[in-house]
Amino acid sequence: MSDDKETVDLFVIGGGINGAGIARDAAGRGLSVVLCEKDDLAEGTSSRSGKLVHGGLRYLEYYEFRLVREALIEREVLMNAAPHIIWPLRFVLPHSPDDRPAWLVRLGLFLYDHLGGRKKLPGTRTLDLRRDPEGAPLLDKYTRGFEYSDCWVDDARLVVLNAVDAAERGATVLTRSPCASARREDGAWTVTTKDRLTGEERTFRAKALVNAAGPWVSDVITRVAGANSSRNVRLVKGxxxxxxxxxxxxxxxxxxxxxxxxxxxxxxxxxxxxxxxxxxxxxxxxxxxxxxxxxxxxxxxxxxxxxxxxxxxxxxxxxxxxxxxxxDDGQGNPSAVTRDYVFDLEDRDGAPLLNVFGGKITTFRELSEHGLQKLGHYFPTMGRDWTHDAALPGGEIKNADYDLFREQMKADYPWMPRALRQHYGRCYGARIAMLVGDATSVEGLGRHFGGQLYEAEVRYLVEHEWARTAEDVLWRRTKHRLDLSEAEKADFAAWFDAQQRKAA
Incomplete structure (x- = not known):
């Protein structure tokens, strides 16, 4: 290990949605940034969500009106930023007299429609489940229902795309590289990382440190950074x-x-x-x-x-x-604990530590923006807020209209089977050309591993998205794992590992 320290403005610990979002925002403001993650990007909480960008209808029951409003506003911001991985869903809510009263449900849905200045999504409607097709799979006793809008998201890809954007704006992204230590020295942070696959150690000198380690946030505060905080997190399994x-x-x-x-x-x-x-x-x-x-x-x-x-x-x-x-807001019921986020900024010896507690996927961009605003005093020359109107990689689709983009893909790739074109479009959006390259036939995509998985996609994920294991490819960058047989998964893993050994 070299004694030379790499000097940066901001060091971010945690490669989930909050860490990746903060790294992206900071890099876009002109700061030099390093992001380290102990495992793969989104390997923890951020790939194990319900895959929704939503306001949180049930949070209204706990009077979290501000949180719901902010999340509803962000819902449309994110739809515009990444229309390939975020798209509208209509939710059917069957009503039973045994459940919440109908008037309360209607009131909640009315607020949900109007709190966030909804522009793109259709509003709520009442359903007759005896006649409307949405009632067909339901038990006959459910005769009345409601339908409202929210959005789907590929959560793991949302994290990766933030990291890709951060890297393209100059950030260094280190996966499978836990932060071994972080200590204050001479008005800055000295941070050491060690790559778990190669053993490489690197040391950085950073003006500020962000702890966005999610479930491990308290561990980083005490064990890694040797600091303390009066705030706590509650771990809730979903x-x-x-x-x-x-x-x-x-x-x-x-x-x-x-x-x-x-x-x-x-x-x-x-x-x-x-x-x-x-x-x-x-x-x-x-x-x-x-x-x-x-x-x-x-x-x-x-x-x-x-x-x-x-x-x-x-x-x-x-x-x-x-x-x-x-x-941890002191609520006893895990379902009642706030999904809001809280910052704890600790400044000793001129070396600030920003700890991030809580948050949810829908509000990650706003959280990131607010986090950088908190650190603005330490970086007086950094750029302004910028992410509100910025597309994520692959989301550079005209008017954020995925249907038009899908028609364009048909014209651009007439040789590509519909299912494969749909897979590439939904994962990579406007960057499909980077993956396909010069290929003019399915054979030009290289080895076929089963389902919709071809060698060209694997190489793209290794070169551009930090895929370092077979599982990175099959489960977090894509969901091919669900469609390959056990034999196909084993064959792919053996091939991938052999390729990685050759490249080492």
């Missing part, structure tokens, strides 16, 4: 199950369980459904998280309470669980 899609149509469903918690049932990857989430206090290590039998039973019971087709444990294709680090 689990999801993936099953074959069991209804017709593109809409989602929002149902209420016996305990009054709501469960989302969303179309997923074409022919599948994503169901979640649970909300359970988590006391163990944030790395050690998985769904348990009681959560599976809980989610299946919620679905079977409403739908004619009954789901069984053997219908489950895949599960995932994540730990959300929520700002």
């Amino acid at each position: 689990s999801h199950i993936i099953v074959p899609k069991f209804w017709e149509g593109p809409n989602s469903y929002l149902v209420q369980n016996h305990d009054k918690r709501v469960i989302f049932i969303n179309p997923y990857e074409g022919d599948k459904a994503l169901i979640g989430t649970t909300d359970i206090a988590h006391e163990g290590e944030a790395n050690d998280v998985h769904i348990d039998d009681s959560e599976i039973e809980y989610l299946l019971n919620a679905v079977n309470r409403y739908f004619k087709e009954k789901l069984r444990p053997e219908d489950i294709l895949e599960t995932f669980s994540g730990v959300r680090a929520l700002f």
Whole structure:
């Protein structure tokens, strides 16, 4: 390891949505930035969400009107920034007299329609579930319902695209490189990282340090930075199950369980459904998280309470669980804990430490902007706020109109099968040309590994998106894992590992 320190303005710990968003915002203001992540980008909480950009309809019940309003405003900002990975969904909310009263639901939906200055999404409507097609898969006792709008997001790709934009604006992004130590020295931070795959150590001298480590934020404060904070986080586990899609149509469903918690049932990857989430206090290590039998039973019971087709444990294709680090506001019920974010700025010896507590995917851009505003005193020459109207990589689509872009793809790539064109469009948007290169046929995309996975995409992900393991490709950069056989996944992993050894 060299004794030379690389000097930067800002060092960011944490490669989830908040860390990647802050790194992007800072780089776009002209600051020199390093982002380090102990695992892969979005490997923790940020790839294990419910995949929604939403205002948080249920937060109205806890009087979080400001949070909902800000999230609703951000919903449309993000739709414009990344229309390839964020798109509208219509949610069907069947009503039962056993649940919240209809007048309360209508009031909540009215507020939801009007709090955030909705412009692009259609408003709420009332459904007659006996006649409207959305009622077909539901039990006959549900005769009335409501339909409202929110948005879908590919959460892991949202993180990666922020990191890509940060890097293209000059930031250094280090994956699988935990921060080994961070200490104040002579009015700045000395930060050391070590790459877990190569063993390379690097030392940086940074004017300011941002701790956006999510569930590990407290660990970074005490163990890594040797600091302290009066604020705490509460770890809450949320689990999801993936099953074959069991209804017709593109809409989602929002149902209420016996305990009054709501469960989302969303179309997923074409022919599948994503169901979640649970909300359970988590006391163990944030790395050690998985769904348990009681959560599976809980989610299946919620679905079977409403739908004619009954789901069984053997219908489950895949599960995932994540730990959300929520700002501890003293609420006993995990569902009632605020999803808002809080900053803790500690300044000793002229070396500021900004700790980030809480937050949600929908408000990451605003969180990042506010975080940089907090640090503005230390960087008086940095640029102004800029991300509100800026597209994310691949989102540079005219008028943010994905339907027009899809038609253009048909003209540009007539040789490409529809399913493959749809996959590339939804993952890479306007950057599809960078992936396809000079190919004029499917054969020109290189080796086929099964499903829609070709060698050209893998090489793009390695060269441009820090994919360093087979799992990075199959699960976080894409969802190919859901469509490859066990043999195909094993063959791909062997090929990928061999390629990485050659490149080393």
